[in-house]
Amino acid sequence: MLNNFQTALDKRNEEGTLRILKPKSDGIDFYSNDYLGFAGSKKLQNILLEKIIANPQLLSGSTGSRLISGNSFVITETENFIAEEHQFPSALLFSSGYNANLALFSTLPNRHDTIIVDEKIHRSVHDACKMSLAKKLKFKHNNVEDLEQVLKKQNGNCYIAIESLYSMDGDIAPIKEIAEIAKKYKASLIVDEAHAFGVFGYGFVEKYRLQNQVLATVITYGKALGTHGAAILCENVVKSYFINFASPFIYTTSAQDIQWMSIKTGYEFLNINKELSIKLQQNIAIFRKQGLKTQSSANSPIQAIVIPDNQKLKALQQNLSDKGFLVYAVFSPTVKEGTERLRICLHSFNTEEEIIKLTKIIKEFT
Template sequence: MKKIHRSVHDACKMSHAKKLKFKHNDIVDLEQILKRQKGNCYVAIESLYSMDGDFAPIQEIAEIAKKYNAFLIVDEAHTFGVFGYGLVEKYQLQTSVLATVITYGKALGSHGATILCDKVIKSYLVNFASPFIYTTAGQDVQWRSIKTGYEFLKINSNLSTSLQENIKIFHRQNIKTPSSENSPIQAVLISDNHRLKDLQETLLHEGFLTYAVFSPTVKQGTERLRICLHSFNTEEEIIGLTKIIKDFI
């Protein structure tokens, strides 16, 4: 969980649990840590990490968690809607995962989130989770928007295929990236805040909306341009985007 979202680290503080970090996506390191633990252990991961755009080896992690009777929690914020209903559903790992977090502010373009879990976990959260209990309930339009989003995903599964084609077009432009090959999030490392800002502003001037991630948000020397590819992007747009990046770097 070394590169997991900051919100998970905040949740660990709220739980008063002992927090241990295993090396990013390193299943050997995870197993070595679990071997030494006593009592209940929870393993928290993102199925697709938002900063580097790389996938967790979720099937292997589920196996290790099961081997050591640990409980797996998966954040599917960046896979839900992009890969069907997420990688837990895709790999049929529902019985191996304690809780799956689905957020609706990404692919669904709505707001809010849900936790997929069994009845015991649900009852516990409803009765003891202060952030949930003392949060104002959403309006009906929010739930209708989410319901419509699910219906849209069901009848437009071809959009995931279109997105993967666009990701392939991006990779054919030979932009160096640490991101996974079929991830819609592609990071381009620009190890200087000033150069990164110049590139982002140049792209914006040309009509490309990208996201610059500066240090100290990320470690100095790993500043990056974060690109989110969409099914509606055209080949011309993707080639134009990568041409500016290649000319800059």
């Protein structure tokens, strides 16, 4: 069995796509999801530190799952706060976005239902669908017409799964149109706002006032908010259903209260530092003006430069690294073969000089 594992690893190594863990590098950040710079904000760190000093018990372990000993006033207060902020009846917190998606798609659909996913939906949704007994179908990426054609052929309950901002392509879903199609065919829409939250206010569901047209929304906090964890926004009955039937929720030890408190504090910090999202959009505009070829949305912090040549892509990444730029090269199977790309993440703290220098180096290779 070990030989089989080693053979698979050797194959990846030969292809140049072997994943290994590396120490965090020093350099100019164009690869993290810290879009607004919250993770490195001394101001936010000092606010959190003051709260910890005032209440050191925040650092204590939760001691169990939330159904046994792991529930607390802090987590309950945070959930109520999140629900009110997003104008949903309820919110249920999870330790990560991956866990939230596992709970959603392994719990709500049953064996007679159909889950229709955008072909570029996050891997966590695909993994969750394997845990579900429901049928899974795909529709063409961001293609409303294709989604309708798939829906027309279905009987019974259907769930539609999309991201509002896609993490590998950096493009924005036609969420209003998809919500209308879902309503037309009485399908339940689930929206993952992981990369949109914080960058575009509270996300596109809130922006377009679609709270009554979605079954659930996933908000994650490890990106623009600079902390960790996720929330599912939903109706009260859906939250109660998760608490009773969602294995990823029931059988997980709750995180420490410091995690939940940092989420609530992050929201408060976001609301008094709205200029950071404006600065981010200014930086995105500077990047777009440099004329690199990309299919990413014009106002997305994720800009994907497709380079379907593994050796060329690796050489470019290394060249940028040698010059102090931290970027991420994405190979298959993370993305479809032939669509390998340099995934560039822009931030509010990047300078115009850094952006122009970065794009100049990329142009020399493409």
